[in-house]
Amino acid sequence: MIEIHNIHKSFGGKKVLDGISGVFETGKINLLLGASGTGKSVLLKCIVGLIKPDLGSVTFDGTYFTNNKLDIRQEIRRKIGMLFQGSALFDSMTVEENVDFPLKMLTNMSRKERIERVNFCLKRVGLEGANRKMPSELSGGMKKRVGIARAIAPNCTYLFCDEPNSGLDPQTALKIDELIKEITEEYNITTIIVTHDMNSVIEIGDKIMFLFEGKKLWEGTKDEIMDTDIKELNDFIFANRLMRDAKRIEEEDREEEQEREAEEHARLEKNKPAG
Structure with missing residues (x-):
């Protein structure tokens, strides 16, 4: 479980996040929903420590993260898997080398152990045997799968996904959604996804936080989101x-x-x- 309390962040005098609090539950798909420019990605980066909030705190399963000792923050970071919006694969590395990268950086596993883990993760995302392929040989959906394999390779406890369906056709986007949900439930991961895709909300959204102009306007489930009286949320949903x-x-x-x-x-x- 991840908890955030009163998160504030400004850039150049412009308020981007304005006192956001909430709880992201373990074993569920937690969505940060909203239009472009509402602060979703900034909030995600504050949670994982890529950006330091001006005010507020983040805790991971009860352990204080923000401004804690470096060794404690590093230990939490080792448990974090990240799927970036563009997959962010290393173009000069093979699929195998991409997935192996966090294992080399974050673990003490032997070469044999790492390759066994790489092969397991690639099989889990449906890319068994793709080890020697280069990113340039992959479709958009395959790149996302490699990104997911890399994110879960170090046995992550927390999975963060920034617009995982960006640039994908609807059918492939649905498969990526289903894969993330399966992995979340199978390994009991705390998953947070930044999205503006209502298809993802309807298909996999267990818990949804709606942001508007840097504030949390609504929080609830996919079953509740269709019956709110919040104008900004309804305008977004029914556009x-x-x-x-x-x-x-x-x-x-x-x-x-x-x-x-x-x-x-x-x-x-x-x-x-x-x-």
């Missing part, structure tokens, strides 16, 4: 015609159900024995 149609159909179904219940209640009242 897509498909989502507007889905909302309309949901409301029509609810009205029909209410009518059936009312008719059934009236029928029972009419047939109720006198006295």
Whole structure:
């Protein structure tokens, strides 16, 4: 579990994050949702320690992270896996070398142990046998899978994904979403995903935090997000015609159900024995 409390961050006098607090649960997909420029990626970088917040704190499973001793921060960082928006693979390295990189940097495993771990992770993401391929030989979806394999290679406890579906076609994006959810549940990882993709919300969002102009306006589940009275959130959700149609159909179904219940209640009242 990751907890953030009262996170503030400004750049050049411009407030980017304005007092954000929340809890990200273990074994679930926690989404940071919002339009571009709302502070999602900055908040993610504050959580993992790439950016220092001006005010506020972050704890990982009860261990204070922000401004703690260097050795404690380093120990937590060893448990963090990161999937960057563009996958961020090393172009001059093979797939195997890319996945092996954090193992060389963060563990004391032998060469044999590392390659066994690399092969396991590649198999887990559906890229068994792709060891010798170069990033230039991979499709966008395959690069994302290599990025996921690299992120989980050191047996991460916390997984952070910055726009994992960026640049992917809808079918491939769905497969990447499913893979991240499977890995999160299988290894009981605390996963935080930055996204503006409502498909991801509907498919895998266990817990969602909606940011708007650097503030947390709403927090809840994918089942609750369709029925809020927050204008900014509704404007974001239903900007897509498909989502507007889905909302309309949901409301029509609810009205029909209410009518059936009312008719059934009236029928029972009419047939109720006198006295």
